[in-house]
Amino acid sequence: MILIFDLDGTLIDSVPDIHKTSNEVLAAEGLGPLDLPTVRSFIGRGVPHLVERLLGAHGIADPARVARMISAFGARYEDAVALTRPYDGAPEALAALAAQGHVLGICTNKPVAPARAVLRHLGLLDHFAAIIGGDSAPQRKPDPEPLHLAIAACGGGPALYIGDSEVDATCAAAAGVAMILHTEGYRHSAPEALPHVALFDDFAALPGIVAELASDRAGQQALA
Ligand SMILES: O=C(O)COP(=O)(O)O
Ligand SMILES: [Mg+2]
Incomplete structure (x- = not known):
């Protein structure tokens, strides 16, 4: 996935x-x-x-x-990295998901250079096969194009988008990609107001959520 x-x-x-x-x-x-x-x-x-x-x-x-x-x-x-922290459990969840064979990518509205800089600073850059930023496509999220680009750059195929905001949910819906909502981010409205297939406030839950959605999808494909 x-x-x-x-x-x-x-x-x-x-x-x-x-x-x-x-x-x-x-x-x-x-x-x-x-x-x-x-x-x-x-x-x-x-x-x-x-x-x-x-x-x-x-x-x-x-x-x-x-x-x-x-x-x-x-x-x-690019130098604004010293005060930034990964959410608790995020590095471990990324490592676990990569070890399970999932291909990981980034689709952010932050420009690519500072996105890469902060991921490098936090030791997380090597997990990602592709990084699409706010300056990678003519339109930013919520336009679906950056998400399509990120999925293609990861090799294409079934994908999930993990995001925190209205912009992410709108982008995922427009791209036809299922959204998992991280509820501890910078959202403006209630979680219920954003389309999502699953949500989490603790990264420890994410590998299990992904495994369940991946097996649902495999089941649907087997039936089709
Ligand atoms: O740069 C922004 O405004 C937000 O970036 P994000 O897309 O990673 O949430
Ligand atoms: Mg965000």
């Missing part, structure tokens, strides 16, 4: 680094800091959206400033 993972809010809690970087980029523009929950609520749709919201929180809508801040954020993003 191909297992594609979202990154921020799914495998890693990266808000402290994104919060710090956001406030540095705001300070460079002479603008005051925002608190962590506010910045967390802006994560999930990629850097351009984040920057628009950072400025919007200051009552500013200025395309030239957005462009300048996107490039300032990008210049700092």
Whole structure:
């Protein structure tokens, strides 16, 4: 089975680094800091959206400033790894799933370079056959294209998407891929509001969930 993972809010809690970087980029523009929950609520749709919201929180809508801040954020993003942690049990779950023969990939709205940098920093990069980021395709999630690309780059075939947000659920539904929801991430609405075939708050449960869904699928194929 191909297992594609979202990154921020799914495998890693990266808000402290994104919060710090956001406030540095705001300070460079002479603008005051925002608190962590506010910045967390802006994560999930990629850097351009984040920057628009950072400025919007200051009552500013200025395309030239957005462009300048996107490039300032990008210049700092690969080094913004020190405060980021994997969710408890995520490294062990990835190792177990890879050992069971599943092919693992990433489909994130974070740009590819900082996505690779943080996975390398945490010692998780080698698990992944493919990493598709917010700058890998013309459209970001919730467009289905990045998820299709990630699945193809993992060799193609039956896949599951493991994500934390509305953006992920919409993307998976549009791509026709079953979604497993990690409930400890940066979601805005109740879990019931997001289409999913399974959910978990503890990574220890994920290998069992995947095994069950994989055997259901094998059973359906045998019957077809
Ligand atoms: O960069 C973002 O806004 C969010 O990234 P994600 O797709 O890994 O949640
Ligand atoms: Mg996410």
